[in-house]
Amino acid sequence: MTTDKPAKAPMYQYIMDDIKRKIETGRLKPHDQLPPQIDLANQYGTSEITTRRALSELVLAGYVYRIRGKGSFVQEHSAPSEAQAMREIYFVHRDHDATNFNHPFFTDMFQGIRDVCMENGIGFHVWDMGEDYALPEDKQAGIVLLGNPSFDLSRLAAWQTEGRKIVTVHFYYPHLGIPYVIVDNLTGGYLATQHLISHGHRRIGIILTGASILELNQEFSLRLQGYKLALSQHQIPFDPELVSVVSGEVESTSMGRTGFKQLMALPNPPTAVFATSDYKAMGALNGARELGLIVPEDVSVMGYDDVLISALTNPGLSTVNQNTRKLGERSAEILLFELKDAEVRSVKDEIVPALVIRGSTGPVME
Known part of the structure; x- marks a missing residue:
């Protein structure tokens, strides 16, 4: 398949030189995908460790780039100059x-x-x-x-x-x-609300961070939009009374406790609460306990962020992982x-x- 390997050349260097030659002669074109490491190892009669090193050196030399989960590809501008290279x-x-x-x-x-x-x-x-x-x-x-x-x-x-x-x-x-x-915070807010709707909840409170409903930052505004979209798709009227906006410089459990108690003090309280951060949701869990409510039997609580401790609360916190x-x-x-x-x-x-x-x-x- 290729010329014989010189006796004194390290195998990884030989593989590098062979792939570089194919790139420089046009046999491999920009953005062509190279075979996986195991296939290269079989082609050259060597180990995956050796082909892995060869590919890594080709990346450093500017001939190849990698996309996680997809593989190795030929650079559009092979062997870029130092002035052009992103290091x-x-x-x-x-x-x-x-x-x-x-x-x-x-x-x-x-x-x-x-x-x-x-x-x-x-x-x-x-x-x-x-x-x-x-x-x-x-x-x-x-x-x-x-x-x-x-x-x-x-x-x-x-x-x-x-x-x-x-x-x-x-x-x-x-x-x-x-x-x-x-x-996509809008989709995140939608998924959280849709999950609660799928359990039969129609009065769903939401706790947001901001000075007022008109002064929400980008992420909380989009989560609110997702909440409203999920309600509308199930013909559930949006009720401003079920929106609790709590101010704070950073997310905290005290904000969630405050917002939860505001919602549960309503004449017709919600059966589920979407707290738009896990820290606020943990505060809501605390607030429920202080009011003598059992989660999720009396009220469901949904968080957002999937922080490590959310899996350790009792009960474990349903949430949204932002990926x-x-x-x-x-x-x-x-x-x-x-x-x-x-x-x-x-x-x-x-x-x-x-x-x-x-x-x-x-x-x-x-």
Whole structure:
């Protein structure tokens, strides 16, 4: 199938040279998929460890890129120059409290970015741009940017002009045409509410974070929209009385307890409550216990986020997993494989969350 291996060449080097030769002569074309490691091992009469090293070295040399769960592919611009090569990806934020990064939204996302980076020989770091909006000096670095409502949009426009390779996560700015990857919070809110409706609940309360129903941030506003959509599809009228908006700088159990007790004090209280974060849902569980209510027999409680402790509550908390590991993978893949040179493309990807059903939700009790 190929020329004989020189006696003194390491086998991984021989495989590398053979694949490079096929790329350079056009036998392998840009974005062609290479055989899996086990198939390459069989072709070259060697081990998977050896073919794995050969592919890793080809990635580092700029001939091959990897997509997690799909395989290895030929780079469009083989062996790029150092000036063009992306060697680092940074998760960039502005004065974000580092303790919040322990939330699974971030830890799972970081793991997704890191997995893709490791597979492609790319460094991964977290970077606080601070008050002066300082990005890393490496102009070829990929930027996964954590936006927020108070972000100075002129900075984003300036970075676009500089040709910075940026993907935003969590918040997005469609008018600027900057690629973004977000969790589909509308679908998440819909799935949570639909699950409660499937158990026969028609009076479903919702606890949101904000100063008022008109002053919700992007994610909670979308979860509310999903809640309302699920109700409308089942011809259940939207009742503003069943919406509890609680203010707070960070999610907490006290917010959930407050919101839950507001809802249960209604003349016609809900039979189920969708707390739009697990921390608020845990507060709702506490509130139910203080009121002498049994979950889920007297009232069902639904959370959102799937934090680690949600599986350990009693009963275990039904919730929504945001699938942010996939969000991290996609943001890194867009930077590495879908933004070529200084080209500006409008790339949008929404990650669909998933229901996690545990013991805190159940059918309406007659």
